Amino acid sequence: MDLMELFFVAIGAAVFVYYGVKLLLFIRMLFPKTWFPVSKSFFTSMGEWAVVTGASEGIGKEYAFALAKKGMNVVIMSRTKVKLEEVAKEIGNTTGQKVKVVATDFSKENAFSEIEDQLRGLNIGVLVNNVGVLPSVVPKRFLEQKELDQTITTVISCNVKTMAKMCKIVLPGMDNRGRGLIINISSGIAWVPYPLYTLYTASKVFVDRFSQGLQAEYKDKGIIIQAVAPFGVSTKLSGYQRTNFFTISAEEFVKGSLQYVRAGDKTNGTVNHIIAGLLMSSVPLKILHSEFALQSLQDCVRDGLARQALENGSTVL
Structure with missing residues (x-):
């Protein structure tokens, strides 16, 4: 075997090993209970309290419920006090755990000093940074957003600054105790440049990188910091x-994602969305960015809103 032939054999072997390892890692992610087991006492071992932002509905509400069912007291945060109090009552009656309500507007600078006061003295073992906003529910081009200057400020404040500020508040206690779990909700569509969600996906890229960098800094301290990037969740x-195979309920998503807390610094949260991520990464950007794909996306969202409005007896604007 001459040198050139040996070179190509080595290249072929390296490619085979590379993709073989990727396949094994992918298969492992399909069986979280086997590869990333989480004991019944895992969450309560982190601390007495869990803090969940954006907890008045959707994914945040389900995280608060799930963590309370696992034996944690929960602090639920969002802007609407009435909704929070309803959720608190429901969680308390269902689980028997303590629920603390903190109504706050994350877009205001003084909100975080008030939050810090409210959380002082609590043994916080879990933080779920879920609060987030879309520029508009129906996806639009960047320049088509209403009140664009204010929209830019709101998205960055809520999706980027709030997550970093909440980590600043909660992380020191975890660092002192040598344990803790921080879940930062990202988005699967942040994996690629995604038109009509440009500002939103850019903010979620920050969530990914911030979480991964922070995990590298504090992993040796016994703290788990993870970005969770769902695709379709019906909220x-x-x-x-x-709901279908790829678009799942908030309850199903949260139940699945909590099985992946020991799976690394980034996960899609469920088997369904891991497969969705694989498929999305395989689709050429030319197709994802086509006018047909973008129009279909807008129509899909409008249809969902119209159906929900019909069920609620209201109208769609």
């Missing part, structure tokens, strides 16, 4: 899309 934020 108000997604226009209440119909």
Whole structure:
């Protein structure tokens, strides 16, 4: 075997090993209970309290419920106090755990000093940074957004600054105790440049990189910091899309994602969305960015909103 032939054999072997390892890692992600087991006492071992932002509905509400069912007391945060109090009552009656309500507007600078006061003295073991906003429920081009200057400020404040500020508040206690779990909700569509969600996906790229960098800094301290990047979840934020294999309920998503907390610094949260991520990464951007794909996306969201409005007896604007 001459040198050139040996070179190509080595290249072929390297490619085979590379894709073989990727396949094994992918298969492992399909069986979280086997590869990333989470004991019944895992969450309560992190601390007495869990803090969940954006907890008045959707994914945040389901995280608060799920963590309370696992034996944690929960602090639920969002802007609407009435909704929070309803959720708190429901969680308390269902689980028997303590629920603390903190109504706050994350877009205001003084909100975080008030939050810090409210959380002082609590043994916080879990933080779920879920609060987030879309520029508009129906996806639009960047320049088509209403009140664009204010929209830019709101998205960055809510999706980027709030997550970093909440970590600043909660992380020191975890660092002192040498344990803790921080879940930062990202988005699957942040994996690629995604038109009509340009500002939103850019903010979620920050969530990914911030989480991964922070995990590298604090992993040796016994703290788990993870970005969770779902694809389709049927919530108000997604226009209440119909559930199917790839679009799942908030309850199903949260139940699945909590099985992946030991799976690394980034996960899609469920088997369905791991497969969705694989498929999305395989689709050429030319197709994703086509006018047909973008129009279909807008129509899908509008249909979901119309269906929800019909069920509620209201109208769609």
